[in-house]
Amino acid sequence: MTNKISIKNDLSPEQHEGLFRTLKVRFEKNMKHHKDLEWINVQAKLEANTEKLWSLNGMEITGGEPDVVGYDEKTDEYIFYDCSVESPKGRRSVCYDHEALESRKEHKPEKNAIDMAAAMGIEILTEEQYRELQKLGNFDMKTSSWVKTPDNIRKLGGALFCDRRYDTVFVYHNGAESYYAARGFRGSLRI
Incomplete structure (x- = not known):
């Protein structure tokens, strides 16, 4: 340590x-x-x-x-x-958290969003923070980003992600174990 x-x-x-x-x-x-x-x-x-x-x-x-x-x-x-226009390239193709990663039997991604954020010393954006970011510009027009998922949804196996399409911010759900080349996560840091 x-x-x-x-x-x-x-x-x-x-x-x-x-x-x-x-x-x-x-x-x-x-x-x-x-x-x-x-x-x-x-x-x-x-x-x-x-x-x-x-x-x-x-x-x-x-x-x-x-x-x-x-x-x-x-x-x-x-x-x-x-504030990258699309979800950060070096943080894509990740499932939501460690539990989700461990639940995959095959074709596991290398990493997960929650552990990567913690290792970097940052917090994954909440839905509210994601919506605040979108007021500053148009982000995730081609990609999507995991957002902090409420415990009640996560306990049932789901996780939330957001993107911007049709000039609107959308919030979706997926199995927390899912991962896609165009989905990553965005973080916040207070100094």
Whole structure:
């Protein structure tokens, strides 16, 4: 466990610099995602919470294109979501959770959404958060994304996913063990 933590938080100075540069460019390019927020304040928060950079880097390298989507005044935290146009490429073809993965007898996917999110130190988006994201643009027009599924649905073997079609956000259900090349998951991170 100790090795995992040291590896987890061990970004090189070049990786730090590259991530900051990428996040700043994205922040400035997408001001509609975070009206009235300033990069200098986000950067200060990131520099004070460097352990979270590993999670942001994980979001980035799996294709999530994380960006600031809000600021919580009560907790003094910036909120990042995966803002890639389609579900992150490095997180597709996954079933919903470990239980679903273990239930498959054959043709198992390599990973599952819930465990991947936990390993990255992020939370899978809820349906409400997914709908908030969709107010910022058109996401998942060709793909879909698992969302946090209520316990009562999950206990019955199901899981929820969302996408955007016909200028409308749809919420669907599937067996939690299902997986598709065009379905992944989006995450959130508070810093």
